[in-house]
Amino acid sequence: MPHQKLDYAAKIRECGCRLTPQRELILDAVCEGGGHTTVDEIFARVRARSKAVNLATVYRTLDFLCDMGLVVCAEIDGHRVFEIASARPHHHLVCQACGRVERLDHEMFQTLFNQIERQRGFKVEMKHLVLFGLCQDCRNRED
Amino acid sequence: MPHQKLDYAAKIRECGCRLTPQRELILDAVCEGGGHTTVDEIFARVRARSKAVNLATVYRTLDFLCDMGLVVCAEIDGHRVFEIASARPHHHLVCQACGRVERLDHEMFQTLFNQIERQRGFKVEMKHLVLFGLCQDCRNRED
DNA sequence: ATTACTGCAAAGGATTTGCATGTGA
DNA sequence: TCACATGCAAATCCTTTGCAGTAAT
Numbered sequence: 001m002p003h004q005k006l007d008y009a010a011k012i013r014e015c016g017c018r019l020t021p022q023r024e025l026i027l028d029a030v031c032e033g034g035g036h037t038t039v040d041e042i043f044a045r046v047r048a049r050s051k052a053v054n055l056a057t058v059y060r061t062l063d064f065l066c067d068m069g070l071v072v073c074a075e076i077d078g079h080r081v082f083e084i085a086s087a088r089p090h091h092h093l094v095c096q097a098c099g100r101v102e103r104l105d106h107e108m109f110q111t112l113f114n115q116i117e118r119q120r121g122f123k124v125e126m127k128h129l130v131l132f133g134l135c136q137d138c139r140n141r142e143d
Numbered sequence: 144m145p146h147q148k149l150d151y152a153a154k155i156r157e158c159g160c161r162l163t164p165q166r167e168l169i170l171d172a173v174c175e176g177g178g179h180t181t182v183d184e185i186f187a188r189v190r191a192r193s194k195a196v197n198l199a200t201v202y203r204t205l206d207f208l209c210d211m212g213l214v215v216c217a218e219i220d221g222h223r224v225f226e227i228a229s230a231r232p233h234h235h236l237v238c239q240a241c242g243r244v245e246r247l248d249h250e251m252f253q254t255l256f257n258q259i260e261r262q263r264g265f266k267v268e269m270k271h272l273v274l275f276g277l278c279q280d281c282r283n284r285e286d
Numbered sequence: 287a288t289t290a291c292t293g294c295a296a297a298g299g300a301t302t303t304g305c306a307t308g309t310g311a
Numbered sequence: 312t313c314a315c316a317t318g319c320a321a322a323t324c325c326t327t328t329g330c331a332g333t334a335a336t
Contacts, residue, residue, distance in 0.1 A: 121279030136264030
């Protein structure tokens with residue numbers, strides 16, 4: 001039920017911006033990624049559908065979509081990764097051994113963030129964190 | 144009482160590596176930063192003392208010091224930042240409005256990380272997180 | 287005396303920018 | 312129509328690398 005294309009279209013036009021085929025293609029490409037998607041992957045996916053889209057446009061559009069709040073960006077190992085901003089904020093656990101990515105609900109973090117707010121007066125605004133570590137399987141394998 | 148230069152020297156030599164003037168200068172420069180320091184800042188600080196040190200050496204040395212565990216590295220807003228690895232792991236709160244950086248003890252995080260480990264079997268290995276948000280002062284100012 | 291480390295310069299990759307053209311509203 | 316968005320190519324920024332020379336142990 002969430003995240004219809006119409007939502008995006010409306011949100012974009014709301015602020016006087018335009019809905020171009022490029023923006024739709026790039027938004028789709030980020031969606032298809034499921035989880036984290038790099039600029040390269042997005043560009044490749046877009047190019048598979050239309051040779052005419054330029055890499056600079058991908059960069060500019062991703063910036064734009066982040067500003068609009070439709071896409072979120074994180075940094076993993078020095079590389080930017082993108083993901084559709086979901087209604088339910090969440091975070092990721094990335095295994096340093098096998099690279100697997102697990103999703104983690106925001107709830108637990110919110111508890112911590114509230115605690116920080118009470119103790120320090122600092123309001124944390126992180127919709128998307130990436131935590132590195134070792135997944136269950138790799139921990140077993142290491143023993 | 145911790146982190147004497149001798150500690151560093153010993154740790155470095157322990158593994159057959161060498162303690163060079165460059166490495167000392169760069170380590171000092173990271174120390175002087177107090178909190179997060181960018182490559183540029185480190186390079187500038189080093190150059191203020193010795194014109195002969197090369198930027199490539201700074202990069203190589205920072206890599207080396209991170210591998211040795213003497214320095215930790217984080218990513219803020221697409222830029223790498225470095226800090227002396229302290230005995231007591233901690234994190235940072237960065238205000239998106241004024242840029243102020245506050246230190247946050249690891250304790251609260253450990254509770255969360257333990258919870259994640261129990262629930263998901265995933266062992267988080269983050270010694271150093273950067274959380275963005277709004278500090279007390281800026282929140283008051285915004286109202 | 288080794289061989290790790292450094293300086294230098296050049297290469298590399300990712301991202302941004304200027305400008306003329308195209309196109310959605 | 313007309314400002315916003317795009318394509319193209321060049322520029323820029325940050326970081327890494329190859330290699331010959333230097334210096335720590």
